[in-house]
Amino acid sequence: MNAKEIIARRVALEISDGMLVNLGIGLPSMVANYLPDDVDVFFQAENGVIGLGARPPEGMEDPDLTDAGGGFVTAVPGAASIDSAMSFGLIRGGHLDMTVLGGLQVDARGYLANWMVPGKMVPGMGGAMDLVAGANRVIVAMVHSAKGAPKIVPECTLPLTAARRIDLIVTEMAVIEPTDAGLVLREVGPGVTVEQVRSATAADLIVESDVSEMPVP
């Protein structure tokens, strides 16, 4: 199982019945593949649909029905079309139960940076700032390090996405929860030791006695 699949499978466990969930493009969107059949949720694509469905059969694509990454999708029965004002009204207004986003850095305060690398990559924040500021629960799904450099750092050096403590970090090596006291290591990845997590993490980790191995169903 590769790193991204471990992460997606673990994040899927955070989703429960009846939630409205927004998955960012890339790795976060893989989470939908690993939802148990008996979990009933609605996915929001912030570009305009509640009730995002799977890729359509070949030849059945509708150019007016895509996800936020521009890929062809379907809409599940009971889906609703929404314009951008309603879409972000739901996000900012506390109606979105969970968002799963990628990250460039998360720091000891639980602050996320994920929208630009000054002088190098300026994609823009798109909907990320509203999602982090507004969603009831924010999960950052990312590989633990970027080319050997830790992405979990004492303080973000990249521009912040929001001055809000995100709720959970899920990597292939660890599940980490930002708290008032700092970053608490909750779980380690399959076959990973606490020491390995520590050495791949630039921020201090609080390790309590009950660190378990990540369930990856």
Add this chain to the structure above:
Amino acid sequence: MNAKEIIARRVALEISDGMLVNLGIGLPSMVANYLPDDVDVFFQAENGVIGLGARPPEGMEDPDLTDAGGGFVTAVPGAASIDSAMSFGLIRGGHLDMTVLGGLQVDARGYLANWMVPGKMVPGMGGAMDLVAGANRVIVAMVHSAKGAPKIVPECTLPLTAARRIDLIVTEMAVIEPTDAGLVLREVGPGVTVEQVRSATAADLIVESDVSEMPVP
């Protein structure tokens, strides 16, 4: 022809092709009866429709289709249902070409008071404050005096509807335009003299040489 009919017929001349118009309840709503057949306009009922139509045939009333006064109406072909946010978005956003409202007082500045008499009558402002603040053109349609007391006064003693100069006052005695210089008498009612208008008006009137008799088709 009674006073209200004179007023309604004169106001109707202010409406031209292609306008979006909101008529207040009571006297202003009579204006729709006197539009020439060749004038194509849309009426807005601020409670939720653009394209307000006549009263429906007996037995065809829809409880979900009324005007802002609660009376049964129809919708013309090409009508659009709007919610209250869209309705007042159109009003505040400069999309409403004209509103015709009743008045309790208008003063020398052209300011209107039409929503309460402290200690006596407190109906509430409903949509009137938004209409006066937002409509591109505001016409006040009212009888010239209330039980002998002038309604056009030096300064409103009743609470203002908005600190905006309205565009035209139409009564059965006169058409008066508020300007930077003050209230200008533009027309007198059928058979009414300038002197009669002056004595029924508490505010100063500017009378230029070209005061004509009101056309009442």
Add this chain to the structure above:
Amino acid sequence: MTCTGDAPMKTATKVAEAAEMIPEGAVLLIGGFMAVGTPERMIDALVARGVGGFTIVANDTAMPGHGIGKLVSAGLVAKAVVSHIGLNPETQQKMISGEMEVDLVPQGTLVERIRAGGVGLGGVLTATGVGTPVEEGKQTVEIDGKTYLLEKPIRGDYALIAARQADYKGNLEYALTAHNFNPIMALAGATVIAEPHVIVPVGAIPPDAVKTPGVLVDHLLERGQ
């Protein structure tokens, strides 16, 4: 991406059970304009139950015997935040006697304040009411040389809304002038109770016809008799 799940069905709630949920003194956003597009069965159930002390937020208090007018007559309203009470003399009497507090808000400001509460904005900046008694006690903000009132967001403990049609997922459609405040209030109630005329199977309301997504609706009242 594969999506195996979808959102849960609502179960239809009996109107008396819905009334039981609402505690004394709750803040209720109630849809309707002069009792058009008002959740009439829900109001009847609240009157039958007799618990009150409510703050109601609505366009108006309708007329005695209709819509919110019934709540006023039954003495269940402690405070009304509304734009108009002109057609309900009982509201005017209770306001003058001090039995009911009435906060008059311009209609466009009222709907935007509820929207702001529902979509997570900090307030509304409007020129409506500047230079009138509505301005009293409010912060004004100068923006590019023009003065605006800063009007606060409004949220409710419950939004009681009426709809033309719902599907089992709670997606709602409204009809003609019965839209009014309903779609906006659906955003701003901590709990949203919808009273549809008709309930249809999932799929019977196409996505483009949905005005209120079912994810906003907590309870659907069962179909009336």
Add this chain to the structure above:
Amino acid sequence: MTCTGDAPMKTATKVAEAAEMIPEGAVLLIGGFMAVGTPERMIDALVARGVGGFTIVANDTAMPGHGIGKLVSAGLVAKAVVSHIGLNPETQQKMISGEMEVDLVPQGTLVERIRAGGVGLGGVLTATGVGTPVEEGKQTVEIDGKTYLLEKPIRGDYALIAARQADYKGNLEYALTAHNFNPIMALAGATVIAEPHVIVPVGAIPPDAVKTPGVLVDHLLERGQ
């Protein structure tokens, strides 16, 4: 009340004529999200005409060869006010070289700023962007202990919008994820040019299906080939 009149029919405008209306340097609100729900024929006509210096306000600049990406490639965009340029490397290059100015705005803030411009509000009070570079140079307002950015309204000289269907009065319907910014931009352009896929007779779009009332639309583009 009798209403004898009704609003005038629109005449269908040829796309090249619509492009001719738009002066050099105009502020254009352009609907679409990654070129979905974008007025593609209008954009092609602007590229064919070659007059530019535009400020465009849109969700994104799409990709080279698609939607707004074609305006960028043709060098017609002086400034872009957008939430995302990540999938258009040309926009990034032109921004870095200084050929194009890019103002990045969070997506939810962008749509509310356009809405505020369209519905006559003085600004938007949002918590989005607080504590980030988006806050720089902006007034903050404290409301009930929470900090909000005061974001200014946006209006355009022209709104160029795409729709699924129009009737002769200009009433518009949108489809699925092709709604996006279109219904909001229809409120905020001094002149609104709508590009529908289909034009149907008056009455073929029922009042409850109308998302943009025809009174907002100034020009309807004639049906494409």
